Amino acid sequence: MHKTSLQALKKAAGARNLETSPAILSLYGGDASKRQQMPAAVVRAVNTQQVADVLACCHSYGLAVTPRGAGSGLTGGAVASPGGIVLDMSAMRKIELVTKHRLLKAEAGALVDEVKRAAAEAGLYFPPDPSSAAFATIGGSVAENAGGLRAVKYGVTADYVLGLTAVLMDGRILRLGGQTTKSVVGYNLTQLMVGSEGTLAVITQATLKLVPPPEAVFTLSACFSSSEEALALVERLNAQTIVPTALEFMDARTLEAVRLQGGFNLPEDARAMLLLEIDGAPEVVARQGRQMEEAAGAAGGFALQSARNQEEAANVWQVRRGMSQAMFRLGSHKRNQDIALPLGSLSRILPLLKRIEEDTGTSIATFGHAGDGNLHVNVMYQGQDPAQTEKARQAVSQLFAHTLHLGGSVSGEHGVGLTKLPGARMQLDEVALELMWEIKKSFDPSGLLNPGKALPPLKLNQ
Numbered sequence: 001m002h003k004t005s006l007q008a009l010k011k012a013a014g015a016r017n018l019e020t021s022p023a024i025l026s027l028y029g030g031d032a033s034k035r036q037q038m039p040a041a042v043v044r045a046v047n048t049q050q051v052a053d054v055l056a057c058c059h060s061y062g063l064a065v066t067p068r069g070a071g072s073g074l075t076g077g078a079v080a081s082p083g084g085i086v087l088d089m090s091a092m093r094k095i096e097l098v099t100k101h102r103l104l105k106a107e108a109g110a111l112v113d114e115v116k117r118a119a120a121e122a123g124l125y126f127p128p129d130p131s132s133a134a135f136a137t138i139g140g141s142v143a144e145n146a147g148g149l150r151a152v153k154y155g156v157t158a159d160y161v162l163g164l165t166a167v168l169m170d171g172r173i174l175r176l177g178g179q180t181t182k183s184v185v186g187y188n189l190t191q192l193m194v195g196s197e198g199t200l201a202v203i204t205q206a207t208l209k210l211v212p213p214p215e216a217v218f219t220l221s222a223c224f225s226s227s228e229e230a231l232a233l234v235e236r237l238n239a240q241t242i243v244p245t246a247l248e249f250m251d252a253r254t255l256e257a258v259r260l261q262g263g264f265n266l267p268e269d270a271r272a273m274l275l276l277e278i279d280g281a282p283e284v285v286a287r288q289g290r291q292m293e294e295a296a297g298a299a300g301g302f303a304l305q306s307a308r309n310q311e312e313a314a315n316v317w318q319v320r321r322g323m324s325q326a327m328f329r330l331g332s333h334k335r336n337q338d339i340a341l342p343l344g345s346l347s348r349i350l351p352l353l354k355r356i357e358e359d360t361g362t363s364i365a366t367f368g369h370a371g372d373g374n375l376h377v378n379v380m381y382q383g384q385d386p387a388q389t390e391k392a393r394q395a396v397s398q399l400f401a402h403t404l405h406l407g408g409s410v411s412g413e414h415g416v417g418l419t420k421l422p423g424a425r426m427q428l429d430e431v432a433l434e435l436m437w438e439i440k441k442s443f444d445p446s447g448l449l450n451p452g453k454a455l456p457p458l459k460l461n462q
Contacts, residue, residue, distance in 0.1 A: 150245050
């Protein structure tokens, strides 16, 4: 970075909030996608006005800016741009409860679990529950429109965002939405920001809707002899009137990783597993819990276990939250694809996954949010082997094609980032993509805000 621009950035950020040492830069250049690019500098965000000053400075000197929360994203959305800066939002963690309006205001760096605890202390509930809730930030969750384990009943982050404070690339501060559940004044720019992956503006604060907590919860685990049996039950449950809070699926290879990881006793003949949860009024939960157990048993489920208390339920879900990391018991590298399928097409993906394995010689482990059709398909491979790396790339390409043929989406909750740009090109309508690029240019004419992420080029050679 040129000395003049560095001095200007130091003034805008505050000297204590600017890092240029190689050791620090190497820590902030990548994310959980394992892609890495050394930034020219890291700026620690401290408040909205300082973020505005920093962005205005970067705009005037033509410096690209990559907003970053916890760096837990899996698609490369927080990978730095060459010669640009990383804007670290993790220090902005203030949370303000407004109990009488049943909402809270959280700065972008507040952790999802911190928001959930603050809501619980006020006798309220913030339902979005990504597996990374212990370290994922609210800003990142809004930017990716995170879903999570309980999206089946409660929806995704977008369903709880009432308002946002954000900063445009030229330094203008943008306040969107408000504190009301309903508002139809003007275009809904609030929801446009949700899922925009930091490419339109930098989110500094979110106003989030809270709901009453459930009175009772029932958690059930059920093993199956095959993935086909398990997903057939999921499709039947999705067609009836009971709406589970969560309905999670694990295939045979995923269970292999669980066994290797330890911490969860599984029958040796289990080749698939479902984790089911329902909540609501105690009498309703008791009745529906019995119905769930009966349905699982009738569908071939065995080793049925219902959690006897909150601690047992938490232990079950902790195993599920660690599933993504457990995958590395099966290979040094993975390509984690969070495809989303129509609810009635879940079982149709299974023979296609087997075909991909046969065609490419890869190993695929699948788990995820079967209740809303969002499956995490993990193509496992040894990253030091160029031949295996190429086979993994081919497997992902085939997966995208099969997913779109079934009427699905190549990304359900992880965003597009860098890693899913080829899939996004396959999925997006050309006219829609043109309009998306026009929106991007309206918010960020200079193209400096998280460039190269979320939207594939309009033309293949761009």
